Amino acid sequence: MSKLIIEELNSIVDKKLISFHVPGHKLGKIYDKLNYKNTLNKIYSMDTTEIPGTDNLHSPEGIIKESQERASEVFKSDKTYYLINGSTCGIQAAIMALCPPKSKIIANRDCHQSVINACILGDIDPVYINSEIDKNTNILKGINIYDAIKVIDSNLDAKAIILTYPTYYGMTYDLKRICDYAHSKDIVVIVDEAHGAHLGLSEELPKTALEQGADIVIQSTHKTLPSFTQSSMIHIQGDRVNEGRLVSILKIIESSSPSYILMASLEIAVDIYNKYGTKLMDELLNNINKLKNSFKENNNIEFYDTNDKTKIFISTINMGLIGYELETILREEYNIQVELSNYYGSLLICTIGNDSNDFKSLETALNEISEKYRANKSIEKIEYPNNIPVKKLTPREAFYKNKKSVKIYESIGKICGEYIIPYPPGISLTSPGEIITKEIIDYILFCKEKGMNVSGLKDSNLGQIQIIE
Ligand SMILES: Cc1ncc(COP(=O)(O)O)c(C=O)c1O
Structure with a gap:
């Protein structure tokens, strides 16, 4: 049954989704906390x-x-x-x-x-x-x-x-x-x-x-x-x-x-940022440290060492759970939304809008997941296609050329007519004008089957791909 945009948004608000994704105000929580509510209550009257x-x-x-x-x-x-x-x-x-x-x-x-x-x-x-x-x-x-x-x-x-x-x-x-x-x-x-x-x-x-x-x-x-x-x-x-x-x-x-x-x-x-930012950032970094420390002895839950400590990458691959699965469990069972997942784990964006309760909920969820979903299956490895494809046309030349659709494996070696972008993070593996490689096609088909979204393509099911005629 079709749903209105406003109905879906209302339901997210009513469920008090725990946000480890953008935007940074975390569903408005920071405005309530810092008393910006009175101004923001009038926001629709201010639309001028x-x-x-x-x-x-x-x-x-x-x-x-x-x-x-x-x-x-x-x-x-x-x-x-x-x-x-x-x-x-x-x-x-x-x-x-x-x-x-x-x-x-x-x-x-x-x-x-x-x-x-x-x-x-x-x-x-x-x-x-x-x-x-x-x-x-x-x-x-x-x-x-x-x-x-x-x-x-x-x-x-x-x-x-x-x-x-x-x-x-x-x-x-x-x-x-x-x-x-x-x-x-x-x-x-x-x-x-x-x-x-x-x-x-x-x-x-x-x-x-x-x-x-x-x-x-x-x-x-x-x-x-x-x-x-x-x-x-x-x-x-x-x-x-x-x-x-x-x-x-x-x-x-x-x-x-x-x-x-x-x-x-x-x-x-x-x-x-000016009035409260430094203090809130100290609190945030403290909450993140506490969370990471509480899993020091737990090999099922691994944290990647990011330079910007407000980004948390959690991998549960050691316990047989890929990133796309971790994301779904967190959302469906714990009302926690991460920013994005890749095959190996999930990325959480933490901001000064997150409070200690968010981290307590996350800690509880990860502890339970680590007990409940422990599986002894080993995970296949997949390498990110990191070679830069050969460029035959500039992006603009490619944009204005005529295109035709071919079956995805037939596109290998041809000039790409569209973007192939795992989304998120919205970073292109191949752009218009570049030669499509087997490495890239293998990667997107593998990840798509495991749960990745791919955007930029006319056929988002990856049956066909547009090449330059
Ligand atoms: C690295 C990077 N640059 C630029 C952008 C575009 O930013 P905006 O969404 O504000 O247009 C994004 C969006 O996700 C991004 O990830």
Whole structure:
């Protein structure tokens, strides 16, 4: 029977789902705790447009300008702009502002799909740096700096480099070294810090991208801080960025009716970050430590050592339970929702919106699961297809070519006409214009059978795939 969107959302609220996923406000819990309820109770009455007094996101001179200036101070940038179309639009604007048509950009291979989409929109040619994968967990660890330096050296004509930092799984690397090196070659550094808006809240967390010298940083405030989904920020520092062009592109790609609700939620997130953030982050890191310590002697429940400690990756593979199964059990039996799973485990995004009760519920659930689901079956291993496929066409050339559908195994060796993206994390294994490999097809068919979602394909059941004619 069909259900209304609003009915499903109501049922999640009524069940008081325990959220270890985005958005960072954790189903609004942090607003109640910190007394923002009175303001937010009126939020639908505040849904307005540009009228006298409300300023204009696309040429701010009043309250929006001042609000962005406060955010810039708090996040220690030279300039900050609010984004109401997510980090997606910030990434696209940054890339198109720095890279004219037919130019080159360097990107980490596990970049978000918005990077490749920016290359389609702007007719830009991406060159990739391989991403390191942990073979035991398939966790994306980020780039190796020596690989990055090699790619820079072989592509000195690139206008910019864009790097994901931290990775979705909370892994980091020596970003400062890459920023310094890129700058020495006159290459501008854009950092996709979609998963790291909270990093400035503790010395125990990795340094922020701005602290390490990035020129443009895009953060999904909504993912790890308490703002509403789709609200993000773009920060600029230094003088390598043509700010006027960046603003012009934002005007083109963002809505001409920017949501005041989203902008207000960004302002609230900045306020919470500034007034309560450090203390709440200390409490959060303490709760996470306690949880991990309580499983030190339990080999069934393994925690991966993430650099950003607010990301928890739990593997139950030792007890014969794959990540997709763990996710389903947590949701169906314990009312706990994780952010994503891969074959080897589940990733939980913890934010200052999570309280000690969330961690108690998680601890109880994991203890019970470790008793109840212990199985002596051994798990087949699957390697993440980590080789960068050969590129035959740029993403834009491939986008405008005619495509045809073929059976999935017949596509091997052909030029891909669409994205193959395990979702989440939304990172493309093959993009339009690249040669499809057997390694990739084997991987997606294996993981699909085990419970992974694959997006980007016209036939999401993976019967057929689009190739370039
Ligand atoms: C690494 C990374 N970058 C960018 C984005 C896009 O962010 P947004 O959802 O704010 O548009 C995502 C979204 O999941 C992401 O994982």
